[in-house]
């Protein structure tokens with residue numbers, strides 16, 4: 001069992017709605033809906049806690065609707081170290097249609113002030129002992145600048161902590177400058193990060209390698225249904241998931257990151273780690289929410305993942 005801190009600076013309540021087909025501009029009827037405590041770091045925490053790691057969750061949480069988060073953290077067995085801020089945590093809407101199409105409507109989040117940012121830094125400094133990894137995931141709320149994120153990652157690194165970063169836009173650009181040990185961009189995020197279009201797989205792989213050679217030890221490039229490419233010093237592994245029935249792709253990226261971190265913390269080989277993480281994220285798309293490894297066919301799912309070494 002390892003100790004992990006997840007930082008979700010901009011958490012969310014995910015309102016997931018399943019419907020046959022979205023008809024914009026008219027009254028739609030849902031087939032199923034649910035509200036879940038989420039946000040990228042929290043989703044990672046949920047998966048890690050389920051795999052027996054000791055997890056602390058932190059970031060900024062709106063005081064006015066914190067009850068469902070507190071219930072969820074308690075249920076997951078995660079230590080709640082969120083800094084409370086004024087107002088409500090955002091609600092993100094996820095519309096999943098029968099054909100697998102997902103429409104995300106993500107809010108901007110509750111504003112965060114300097115005092116809360118200082119409190120978070122102090123709390124991290126006080127509670128960083130014996131951590132095996134820190135996951136920093138998701139977008140930034142109003143008031144938090146990408147440069148602050150970069151400084152935060154720099155500080156964690158100075159404390160000797162391996163930081164895993166999954167973000168987007170300017171936060172990813174600035175966060176990457178502080179050299180986390182791993183980043184997990186999808187293709188759009190990678191293009192934003194290097195500041196140029198990446199029209200095909202060759203362009204994507206060479207941009208990912210560029211970042212890795214520039215000092216990011218691991219780049220985990222996620223490619224949706226096409227799978228994932230893991231670039232590290234001296235090698236590249238590619239994994240392809242089996243075809244699965246798509247219910248919702250929301251949380252697939254968070255599950256992939258959590259599954260990879262689980263394998264690394266367990267000391268597994270990269271091949272075993274990537275196979276597991278790819279299978280876990282394939283399971284995530286079969287359901288609303290994060291992937292599960294306690295399902296009956298999980299071994300078969302792992303066996304069906306195709307892992308190969310690439311020479312790039």
Ligand SMILES: Nc1ncnc2c1ncn2[C@@H]1O[C@H](COP(=O)(O)OP(=O)(O)O)[C@@H](O)[C@H]1O
Nearest residue numbers: 186222223224225227228241252253256281282
């Ligand atoms: N349709 C799918 N079938 C099987 N696996 C999938 C599918 N979509 C995503 N995945 C898995 O989930 C991972 C993350 O998905 P991706 O969409 O790339 O991430 P993000 O949600 O961060 O954009 C992929 O690398 C892949 O392993």
Ligand SMILES: O=P(O)(O)OC[C@H]1O[C@](O)(COP(=O)(O)O)[C@@H](O)[C@@H]1O
Nearest residue numbers: 038039040092138139251252253254
């Ligand atoms: O912080 P962001 O980038 O707005 O993303 C938050 C959203 O991403 C999620 O964490 C899902 O992320 P992935 O689909 O990339 O795994 C949702 O739970 C949440 O609503």
